[in-house]
């Protein structure tokens with residue numbers, strides 16, 4: 001038997017880790033170092049778009065590693081051009097900047113918004129952000145985040161954020177009335193860490209209109225809900241709107257660290273040489289991972305798969321546990337689903353591990369399912385079969 005380190009003596013104490021360590025995976029299955037198998041309904045937190053050991057992705061990455069892993073942004077990077085062009089095509093936007101994580105993509109978006117303001121003579125630009133939002137853990141992005149637990153201990157926070165509730169256009173108008181410093185509105189189409197909270201289609205359209213009227217940037221954090229997860233490339237596309245700025249990360253490279261901020265005409269030319277940069281951003285390996293992820297999602301019809309299998313999974317959950325007292329709501333779209341319980345349910349992650357299922361609990365009482373987009377209906381049935389008894393037992397029915 002391989003051994004599992006039950007504590008982490010030399011890594012910082014930043015995570016409450018479950019007492020397993022994964023050794024390898026195949027499709028939506030993973031195995032721990034003791035050989036126990038799990039069905040992966042978490043996908044590394046919406047990262048492993050193509051599951052594990054994908055037969056097309058792995059050889060492409062091997063090919064890239066053997067050619068060149070990293071060059072530098074001192075030079076042109078053809079894979080960067082290729083991925084930027086593809087993201088422009090899929091999003092209807094025009095230009096991308098590449099980085100390595102979600103928070104970096106959001107940091108770039110915040111800088112874009114501020115410079116957009118400065119370029120227009122606004123010396124103290126302000127950005128509208130949302131209750132329960134999560135944008136990352138750098139000082140600026142945790143300031144934009146709407147969760148005191150994330151912020152506690154790290155003040156003073158970055159100023160220049162105005163916070164409003166979700167799905168309330170009157171509240172947005174009231175909070176910004178007469179304020180000439182506002183430069184952008186910034187939100188997740190479906191909040192991830194905040195508990196799988198969708199913005200309504202009508203609200204998305206209303207915000208687009210307000211941004212147009214007042215010449216604000218509409219900045220949509222698609223780090224978690226984007227890259228095909230909801231059945232469209234980007235979740236805001238369900239509302240038929242275009243953002244001006246769109247941060248991406250998580251699923252974009254199927255597990256290779258990558259982030260991007262994609263911009264349309266209002267924001268694409270704000271940064272000039274010297275304004276922004278990052279050493280690893282856009283390196284040839286990460287870019288190849290992005291290009292191949294998108295190619296494979298297209299070749300294998302994984303947008304339709306996410307929509308179809310997601311609906312099947314949601315239906316199965318609704319049938320098995322939807323009516324239970326103690327299950328408040330089952331929500332989300334495609335393969336981004338949340339099951340809200342009436343009380344904190346963090347213990348379920350360990351109980352699921354015991355049963356061979358990987359899930360997460362976010363916002364204390366929301367079970368989150370963000371599996372790889374290759375999930376089949378049979379896999380979805382298996383998730384329901386493993387999860388439903390745990391939820392029934394937890395809520396005492």
Ligand SMILES: *Cc1c(COP(=O)(O)O)cnc(C)c1O
Pocket residue numbers: 100101102103104106134135136137188192193221222223224225249250
């Ligand atoms: C995960 C996440 C981030 C932060 O991404 P990191 O790669 O962890 O920095 C930002 N925004 C959203 C919506 C996320 O889900």
